[in-house]
Amino acid sequence: MTTDRPNNRTNYHSHCSFCDGKAPMEDFVEEAVRQGFAAYGISSHAPLPFPARWTLEAERMAAYLAEIDRLKAAYADRIELYAGLEIDYLNEQSNPASDYFQKLPLDYRIGSVHLIESRGKYVDIDTDAETFAENLRLHFGDDLRKLVTDYFDKLMRMVSTGGFDFVGHADKIVYNASQCQPDIAEQPWYRQKIREYFETIARHGAMVEINTKKYHAGGVFFPNRSHFRLLRELRIPVLVNSDAHLPQTIDSGRREALAALQEAGIDTVMQLTGGRWQPTKIDLAAY
Structure with a gap:
């Protein structure tokens, strides 16, 4: 395998037509090779x-x-x-x-x-803003603070239970929550x-x-860039993924995220090399 590829150009969070992605798996791989x-990594x-x-x-x-x-x-x-999977923490049995x-x-x-569970029903909170607001009203009594608190409490149970390599879109709920309460x-x-x-x-x-x-559509990362210095303070290893559902988005927002990490004082990202997670120095010159 050649070694002259741009540094930091990786993606381990992507979806294809095996789940809700919009193209066959090989289309994503071909685009990754082209770039x-x-x-x-494929992670349905x-x-x-x-x-x-x-x-x-x-x-x-299979x-x-x-x-x-x-x-x-x-x-x-x-x-x-x-080969990866994005696995939901649902409860103590399914995680x-x-x-x-x-x-x-x-x-x-x-x-x-x-x-998030409400009265025995699992409610999708990773939706468009309008559906989120409707679900908040119908299933959570418009109690935004309780919903957001329940979300982070569930994530912390997931973290404590383990079984995964990294946390996906760590604070994504705040994107929709801020549409209901901007501050x-x-x-x-x-x-x-x-x-x-954290x-x-x-x-x-x-x-x-x-x-x-959501960077190009909404100007945000998950977690929000305002938390990057907290990640550095706590010495939490990070990696950059685009959560691609289309081949053309596999590198979307990566350079901007790497630059924002550098601004926060983080100079390495984690990458799989030979099947092992390794810290790799951020190299914006590769872009």
């Missing part, structure tokens, strides 16, 4: 214990893993490819540490929260909660992705 990526939404339109179906898991293996062999001389997910032959696992991120209770959350991550030794999916 000179050093490594690329893992199956849930009930039907969901945006997840990989359990019956297709086909999903077989396709990644095929592409690993076909592109071995051009790029390092990795990244569950035996089912731990026994799968994966190279890495992402731990995420998309659903929510400045509230003392929120700032205290976010610190408690301290939990640091204590358990997990990594955090800087998710760039």
Whole structure:
């Protein structure tokens, strides 16, 4: 394998047509090769214990893993490819540490929260702003503080349970929550909660992705760039991912995120090299 690829050009959070991505898996790999990526990971939404339109179906898991293996062999001389899953922490029985997910032959696992329980029903809080506001009213009595607190409490249970490599879109709920309450991120209770959350991550030794999916559309990263100095203070390892659902977005927002990390005093990102997570110096000159 050649070694003249641009530094820091990797992506370990991406979706394809096996879940809610918009193109076949190989289209993403071909685009990564075209752009000179050093490594690329496929991370479909893992199956849930009930039907969901945006997840990989359990019956297709073998086909999903077989396709990644095929592409690993076909592109071995051009790029390092990795098999991942984005796994929801649903409850104590269904989460990244569950035996089912731990026994799968994966190279890495992402731990995420998309659903919050209300009166025995799981409600999707990773939606458009209008649906979020409607769900807040219908299922959570318009109590935004309680919903956001429940979200971070659930994430902290996920972190404590483990079974994953890095936390996906660490504070994504605040994007929709701020549409309901613009100053929510400045509230003392929120700032205290976010610190408690990242301290939990640091204590358990997990990594955090800087998710760039909404950067060009909304000018934000997850976690918000205002927390980057806290990540540095707590010495939490970070990596940059675009959460791509289209091949053309695999590198979206990466350079901007790397620059923002440098501004916050963080000079390395984590990358899979030869199957091992390694700190790699940020090199903006490669862009």
